[in-house]
Amino acid sequence: MHDVVIVGAGPVGLFLACELGLAGCSVLVLEREPEPGSPWRAGSLGMRGLSATSVEAFYRRGLLQPLLTASGVHDDRGPGPDADAPSPPRGVGHFAGMMLDPARVDLADLPFRLPSPAMDGMLTNLGAVETVLSEQASKLGVEIRRGVTVSAVAQEGEGVVAYAGEDAYAARWLVGCDGGRSAVRGLAGFEFRGTEPLFTGYVMLCTVADPDGLSPGFNLTPTGMYVRMAAGHIGMMDFDGGAFDRSQQPTRDHLQAVLRRVSGTDVTLSDVRLASSFTDRAMQTTSYRRGRVLLAGDAAHIHSPLGGQGLNTGIGDAVNLGWKLAATVHGYAPDGLLDTYTRERHPIGAQVLDWSRAQVAVMRPDPHAQAIQGVIRDLLGTRGGTTYAFERVAGSSIRYDLGSEQPLVGRSAPDFRLEDGTRLGDLTQDGRGVVLDFTTDGRLRGSATGREGRLRYAAGAARNDLGLGAVLVRPDGIVAWAGDRDFEREALERPVSQWFGHAQL
Structure with missing residues (x-):
């Protein structure tokens, strides 16, 4: 077994x-x-x-x-992980086919972002x-x-x-x-449980006889959306209520009709090598x-x-x-x-x-949705709007409720770097939790943290400790506890027992 x-x-x-x-x-x-x-x-x-x-x-x-x-x-990516401050992201994706401008991401609103080899x-x-x-x-x-x-x-x-x-x-x-x-x-x-679809989506690898009729990238149109990528890779969204029977293989004629409808062009598909469909069933x-x-x-x-x-x-x-x-x-x-x-x-x-x-x-291809598109475009034209969308797309807005008001607890841990060059990412490769002790007095030094193999202990001043004295990081990289520079050793006992059982400190 x-x-x-x-x-x-x-x-x-x-x-x-x-x-x-x-x-x-x-x-x-x-x-x-x-x-x-x-x-x-x-x-x-x-x-x-x-x-x-x-x-x-x-x-x-x-x-x-x-x-x-x-x-x-x-x-x-430009400035490396040894830089004093993180560099802006290069690409931040899109919302509903509307591309986000990485230059509009406000790094000041990302207080726990530290330089890392895994920045973007x-x-x-x-x-x-x-x-x-x-x-x-x-x-x-x-x-x-x-x-x-x-x-x-x-x-x-x-x-x-x-x-x-x-x-x-x-x-x-x-x-x-x-x-x-x-x-x-x-x-x-x-x-x-969930909601039924509003559209049928298609992905295909094809040859377009007149490719100049299709604009590259994401194209949101009054009748749907299409995405033209490299090497004949095209995606489409047809707001038909998810009516296409996904048990059938879409034919060239069907795909061409959908492409013409959502693109508003009369382009012709010479051949279709691969094709598949999907919906937005949630x-x-x-x-x-x-x-x-x-x-x-x-x-x-x-x-x-x-x-x-x-x-x-x-x-x-x-x-x-x-x-x-x-x-x-x-x-x-x-x-x-x-x-x-x-x-x-x-x-x-x-x-x-x-x-x-x-x-x-x-x-959706209706006047109400298109009116909302205009509002969303205006919001994404601001630093606040783009930063919000970036945090959602990047996953940096994720925070688990671990019952603490400390703002870092429940978030993915920044890649703290100790003065000897050791990074948090170096300490997590064996899948154990990590205790980082930034205090100059090493008040956790000599602990029995690693005795049962569930936690690693690392001490030393950090290049940027974000004003903290120590941090407990779960094996999944989530901060389970963070103490200021005046923390007491006993403060770690509860979060350690909560997440690691009887692992000793």
Whole structure:
């Protein structure tokens, strides 16, 4: 019996597998596709934007450089992480097809932003992400079995069994990371609620006979939207109420008719090599856990791909769940720790669904929505409006309610840098929590923090300590506690026991 069986070997399932493997759990990943490669996961069709928080997740596990290499990305962001102040972001995405100007991001409104190798988001593709994570999972002893379709799930006492035909895979816990049409979600009886679609979206790789008739980039029109990218990659949104039957493969004639309608042109598609459809159906499970079965990524929440939030939200789920499930497996999790997964991540998923719905509402081809577009464009023309949208797209506005009024608690930790050059990102690569002691008297020095292997301790003055004396960082990079320069050692005892059980200070 494995500690955990994960269904789905996409980025979310693989990231979770790496987190669990790093913590010493025995993990089996089941994937229905027989081979990892697919044209939908490579090149422009597989292109995805990783938010700042997702890039941080790779950085904190020592996987950022491999990901940059696999993605063919050269890190030329200008002022490096040794700079005294963070540089402005280079690209900040869009809202409802309206591009955001990075020059309008007000860094003064981002008080916890410190220079870091993971400062910005990045463009990559699913193939590169999965290659890096698969290699890491293999190094950590994770087993991946492909060509396995799960057909039944049964919870039995202190375990759960996934059935695939006549084969049975037993584990103490099972996590469904099998996408928007999750089999695990249905088989385990999760309740799925939300809103029905307003549009049908299309993605295709094609040849346009008269490409000059289509403008590059995002194009919001009175009848929908189209996106023209490189190498014949075109996306479209047709506000038909989601009427296209997604069980059918869209034909060239159908795609050409939609493209002409939403672009207001008479362009001709010479051929279509690949095509797929989607909708803006926005749904979420009411809980991310039922007994010994949990969900992460699109298995727990689906929405339109506007803003590129799906992959990033899923990675956030995996990072949040991994260390909590590992602590539960090993038996040192404080009471209720695993329940905080739903409590913390469900509101984030709900916010992402609403962010997607808001964009769809603004893009509708009617006078009311187009009037709102004008207002939104004016707001995005201000520093405050762009900064707000940047924080949402980058994930930097995410803050878990951990019951503290200290403004940094519940947020992703800045990449503090000690005077000896050690960064927080260097200390998190083994997946443990971290205590950073910035005090000159080293009042935590000599502690037994690392005795049980759950926490690392690092002391020394920081290049910029943000006025703090010490910080407790969870394995997922979230600040669990922060004390000013006059903090008392005893103040750490409660947050340590809350998140790490009986780990000693």
